[in-house]
Amino acid sequence: xxxxxxxxxxxxxxxxxxxxxxxxxxxxxxxxxxxxxxxxxxxxxxxxxxxxxxxxxxxxxxxxxxxxxxxxxxxxxxxxxxxxxxxxxxxxxxxxxxxxxxxxxxxxxxxxxxxxxxxxxxxxxxxxxxxxxxxxxxxxxxxxxxxxxxxxxxxxxxxxxxxxxxxxxxxxxxxxxxxxxxxxxxxxxxxxxxxxxxxxxxxxxxxxxxxxxxxxxxxxxxxxxxxxxxxxxxxxxxxxxxxxxxxxxxxxxxxxxxxxxxxxxxxxxxxxxxxxxxxxxxxxxxxxxxxxxxxxxxxxxxxxxxxxxxxxxxxxxxxxxxxxxxxxxxxxxxxxxxxxxxxxxxxxxxxxxxxxxxxxxxxxxxxxxxxxxxxxxxxxxxxxxxxxxxxxxxxxxxxxxxxxxxxxxxxxxxxxxxxxxxxxxxxxxxxxxxxxxxxxxxxxxxxxxxxxxxxxxxxxxxxxxxxxxxxxxxxxxxxxxxxxxxxxxxx
Amino acid sequence: xxxxxxxxxxxxxxxxxxxxxxxxxxxxxxxxxxxxxxxxxxxxxxxxxxxxxxxxxxxxxxxxxxxxxxxxxxxxxxxxxxxxxxxxxxxxxxxxxxxxxxxxxxxxxxxxxxxxxxxxxxxxxxxxxxxxxxxxxxxxxxxxxxxxxxxxxxxxxxxxxxxxxxxxxxxxxxxxxxxxxxxxxxxxxxxxxxxxxxx
Numbered sequence: 001x002x003x004x005x006x007x008x009x010x011x012x013x014x015x016x017x018x019x020x021x022x023x024x025x026x027x028x029x030x031x032x033x034x035x036x037x038x039x040x041x042x043x044x045x046x047x048x049x050x051x052x053x054x055x056x057x058x059x060x061x062x063x064x065x066x067x068x069x070x071x072x073x074x075x076x077x078x079x080x081x082x083x084x085x086x087x088x089x090x091x092x093x094x095x096x097x098x099x100x101x102x103x104x105x106x107x108x109x110x111x112x113x114x115x116x117x118x119x120x121x122x123x124x125x126x127x128x129x130x131x132x133x134x135x136x137x138x139x140x141x142x143x144x145x146x147x148x149x150x151x152x153x154x155x156x157x158x159x160x161x162x163x164x165x166x167x168x169x170x171x172x173x174x175x176x177x178x179x180x181x182x183x184x185x186x187x188x189x190x191x192x193x194x195x196x197x198x199x200x201x202x203x204x205x206x207x208x209x210x211x212x213x214x215x216x217x218x219x220x221x222x223x224x225x226x227x228x229x230x231x232x233x234x235x236x237x238x239x240x241x242x243x244x245x246x247x248x249x250x251x252x253x254x255x256x257x258x259x260x261x262x263x264x265x266x267x268x269x270x271x272x273x274x275x276x277x278x279x280x281x282x283x284x285x286x287x288x289x290x291x292x293x294x295x296x297x298x299x300x301x302x303x304x305x306x307x308x309x310x311x312x313x314x315x316x317x318x319x320x321x322x323x324x325x326x327x328x329x330x331x332x333x334x335x336x337x338x339x340x341x342x343x344x345x346x347x348x349x350x351x352x353x354x355x356x357x358x359x360x361x362x363x364x365x366x367x368x369x370x371x372x373x374x375x376x377x378x379x380x381x382x383x384x385x386x387x388x389x390x391x392x393x394x395x396x397x398x399x400x401x402x403x404x405x406x407x408x409x410x411x412x413x414x415x416x417x418x419x420x421x422x423x424x425x426x427x428x429x430x431x432x433x434x435x436x437x438x439x440x441x442x443x444x445x446x447x448x449x450x451x452x453x454x455x456x457x458x459x460x461x462x463x464x465x466x467x468x469x470x471x472x473x474x475x476x477x478x479x480x481x482x483x484x485x486x487x488x489x490x491x
Numbered sequence: 492x493x494x495x496x497x498x499x500x501x502x503x504x505x506x507x508x509x510x511x512x513x514x515x516x517x518x519x520x521x522x523x524x525x526x527x528x529x530x531x532x533x534x535x536x537x538x539x540x541x542x543x544x545x546x547x548x549x550x551x552x553x554x555x556x557x558x559x560x561x562x563x564x565x566x567x568x569x570x571x572x573x574x575x576x577x578x579x580x581x582x583x584x585x586x587x588x589x590x591x592x593x594x595x596x597x598x599x600x601x602x603x604x605x606x607x608x609x610x611x612x613x614x615x616x617x618x619x620x621x622x623x624x625x626x627x628x629x630x631x632x633x634x635x636x637x638x639x640x641x642x643x644x645x646x647x648x649x650x651x652x653x654x655x656x657x658x659x660x661x662x663x664x665x666x667x668x669x670x671x672x673x674x675x676x677x678x679x680x681x682x683x684x685x686x687x688x689x690x
Binding site: 306313314321374376377378379383385389403432435436437438439442450452 | 553556625626627628629630632635662663665666667668669671672673674675678681682685686
């Protein structure tokens with residue numbers, strides 16, 4: 001069963017129809033809706049659950065049925081690989097030859113021994129051949145697939161979710177301090193979950209999306225209305241359950257990259273008559289609450305390095321690198337926005353983001369340029385770095401190497417770096433352009449630069465000087481504004 | 492009136508307590524001295540015996556943020572792997588010197604160098620090397636490129652270099668320079684050439 005091709009830009013009809021989903025308010029006007037939901041839920045639960053595995057990759061996201069043989073879960077190997085690229089299989093007696101691009105594997109029915117690309121590999125249970133269809137034990141996919149695909153695979157056998165390469169969709173969740181409070185969940189890629197409701201809960205089931213857990217399985221919020229949300233995975237799907245003390249509505253925005261969960265007006269103002277509640281629940285979505293804000297196309301993504309638990313360099317007893325990078329990044333965003341260049345700041349507070357999350361967020365925003373900000377006490381002025389792409393990180397089939405995604409953009413990144421160095425030097429700011437082994441530059445699929453800001457003199461505290469930060473931010477922003485056409489052309 | 496036998500008993504106990512305290516104090520002093528000598532992991536100087544050979548070390552200079560070649564004559568063993576280790580020890584001795592142009596933590600050490608595969612060299616640093624390293628993009632890059640370029644420039648045939656810390660993979664040296672991937676020597680040569688040009 002194929003769900004979606006991530007390369008396709010056509011939104012599924014279901015999403016277009018379900019921009020707004022409602023948790024029924026408690027009360028007679030919504031009784032019919034509640035009964036309908038309850039009946040459909042019971043109907044669904046009465047059908048025995050079929051076991052599935054969900055596979056997520058850059059080529060396609062899909063689900064396959066799991067077959068139980070002798071008490072062991074099996075899956076068809078050809079079906080696993082078919083959506084991923086050129087694959088052939090040939091059965092001859094008890095032997096089964098399988099080929100994925102130039103990787104040839106030989107399986108034998110009733111045997112655990114497999115020969116893959118000239119090397120032996122042992123399956124945890126026997127290989128099965130049924131009507132010329134090769135079945136492998138489900139539990140071996142995490143170790144078998146990397147040998148054939150030549151890239152990293154993450155398999156969670158308990159939830160039966162398999163991730164090929166770095167395709168994980170991350171999310172952040174934050175409750176606003178407004179009245180009524182809103183839970184805003186931002187995803188690194190568009191999502192279209194099935195939303196179900198039950199008293200005190202709003203449940204979102206992600207079957208098509210490679211959604212992965214945040215740092216903690218349970219997120220707690222400082223709100224009595226929306227106190228927590230929990231993440232769990234089961235039978236090829238991820239589930240996010242939002243606990244609430246009032247009915248909630250979910251609204252999609254940013255092309256499905258954001259979901260806002262909030263109490264409907266009637267829940268926030270319980271003094272209103274029930275008729276108003278009914279009308280709000282059953283009326284078609286109004287433009288004021290459901291029309292997603294126009295999707296913003298960012299010119300630049302500015303990444304204040306480090307943050308949260310990771311302090312970066314200790315520039316002085318009081319000065320941590322993470323604080324300087326954030327202050328500087330905010331100034332850079334302000335300078336870019338003032339020149340009409342839409343800018344996304346990857347963190348606007350003291351939060352922890354992994355390097356892979358930073359690359360994921362950037363690549364999904366499709367900016368014209370990515371700039372990560374560092375600060376150092378050594379030297380002076382500004383150093384601009386482009387990626388040193390590691391050796392041996394090649395592509396196989398339709399998969400781009402995560403470690404070498406920058407390769408095609410290196411000439412553009414370097415020419416942008418050289419141009420900005422000249423701009424800075426013209427403004428009497430010492431500047432230098434270098435190549436550096438600095439992640440996540442190599443995983444960014446657009447022009448990518450890292451800047452390391454050093455103090456103007458031996459006085460490290462000058463790094464915290466608003467005037468100094470402003471001077472550099474303005475010079476960089478002016479240079480990027482001049483480069484706009486060139487960067488936009490290669491986007 | 493305190494009985495005489497009680498006074499004698501207390502006096503004996505006091506004497507024993509004093510004696511035990513002195514004994515424990517002496518024993519502790521001995522253990523401290525023993526541990527200190529065991530924990531002294533400063534790199535030892537290369538063997539002074541044997542013929543010396545000229546090598547070129549690529550030394551990092553923090554003041555200008557550059558890498559400069561420094562010809563040096565050091566005694567070298569005959570084995571390829573041992574020669575590689577000796578060269579890096581010589582480089583580290585410069586960095587651990589009082590007047591180092593690129594100071595490293597006092598306990599920093601190159602544990603070993605392995606030439607495990609045609610073209611592949613593995614440099615194993617000790618934990619103190621990474622833990623005490625200053626954090627910053629340039630300062631970490633200078634260290635990494637200095638080690639890799641010194642090795643590849645003096646030992647022919649090395650095409651890739653991997654850095655480990657205490658025998659294990661590590662994401663970064665001190666928060667910036669990537670250690671999770673292999674270093675490709677032709678690319679490092681390009682970076683080293685760039686680092687030899689002052690701004």
